[in-house]
Structure formats: C-alpha cells, structure tokens
Amino acid sequence: MRPLTEEETRVxxxxxxxxxxxxxxxxxxxxxxxxxxxxxxxxVYYVSEKILKLAANISGDKLVSLGTCFGKFTKTHKxxxxxxxxxxxxxxxxxxxxxxPGAEQSFLYGNHVLKSGLxxxxxxxxxxxGVVVYSMADxxxxxxxxxxxxxxxxxxxxxx
Numbered sequence: 001m002r003p004l005t006e007e008e009t010r011v012x013x014x015x016x017x018x019x020x021x022x023x024x025x026x027x028x029x030x031x032x033x034x035x036x037x038x039x040x041x042x043x044v045y046y047v048s049e050k051i052l053k054l055a056a057n058i059s060g061d062k063l064v065s066l067g068t069c070f071g072k073f074t075k076t077h078k079x080x081x082x083x084x085x086x087x088x089x090x091x092x093x094x095x096x097x098x099x100x101p102g103a104e105q106s107f108l109y110g111n112h113v114l115k116s117g118l119x120x121x122x123x124x125x126x127x128x129x130g131v132v133v134y135s136m137a138d139x140x141x142x143x144x145x146x147x148x149x150x151x152x153x154x155x156x157x158x159x160x
Contacts, residue, residue, distance in 0.1 A: 068087075
C-alpha cells in the first residue's frame with residue numbers, strides 16, 4: 001500500500017473531475033476527518049487517515065483491502081471507476097440524469113436509455129459529459145460493465 005504518484009493522481013483526479021468537477025476537494029477535506037487515496041494491487045482505495053494509521057501495522061502482502069475501492073488502474077495506466085465509488089460521487093455530481101421507472105430496469109440490465117426514458121436532466125449538460133444516473137426516487141444507479149462477446153460453442157463441441 002503506497003501513496004499515488006503524481007501521474008496516477010492526475011489521471012485519477014481527471015476521471016473523477018468529469019463527474020463531480022471542482023467538488024473534488026470536498027472528498028479529501030471532509031467534516032468528519034481527513035481522507036486520502038492509497039494504491040494497493042493496482043486498485044485505488046479511499047480511506048480515512050485514522051484507519052490508515054491503524055493499517056500500518058499490517059504487512060502489504062497480508063492486506064486484502066482497506067477503505068472503499070474507488071477504482072483501478074488498467075495495464076495501460078488508465079483509471080476505471082468502480083461501482084463502490086458511486087456512493088461518494090453521487091452527492092457531489094455536477095450533472096445528473098433521472099430515468100423513468102420503465103427505463104430503469106432496462107438500464108440496469110445493460111441497455112442504453114432512450115430519449116423517451118429520460119425523466120429529468122440537469123441544465124447545461126454537454127454531450128459526452130460524465131453524468132450520474134438516478135432513478136426518479138433519487139437513488140443513484142450504475143450501469144453494469146459491458147458483457148464480453150465470446151463466440152458461441154457449436155453443437156459439435158457441446159455433444160462431446
């Protein structure tokens with residue numbers, strides 16, 4: 001477990017800033033204490049400094065997880081957000097989209113939201129802007145990752 005390098009911090013903050021903008025400072029300096037980001041096994045964890053001091057007694061190879069996983073760095077050094085970060089990003093989201101109950105189920109199964117499925121959208125939302133998707137009951141939703149497109153097995157392979 002180590003602090004992020006300058007390059008890793010820049011890449012991660014650019015990704016998070018797409019969703020919460022200048023509210024990024026509110027994640028680190030919270031009223032209930034100071035929080036920081038730490039890297040462990042290519043995953044970025046959001047953890048309070050109080051818990052971080054307690055975890056210093058545990059060796060890195062024995063440590064499985066610490067705090068909340070915000071995302072991970074890919075092998076090409078791109079940052080991917082995880083669903084566990086949604087609870088921390090949603091309150092500070094700059095751009096929000098609310099979808100109707102009929103489109104909500106389809107969205108959760110991995111399909112796109114049609115224009116008819118939109119309930120509300122924040123003003124001045126640009127195209128290709130990072131948004132947080134909410135249900136009409138103000139519950140943040142997360143789109144599942146894309147399914148892999150594996151070739152289907154032929155009938156001959158199944159019979160063997």
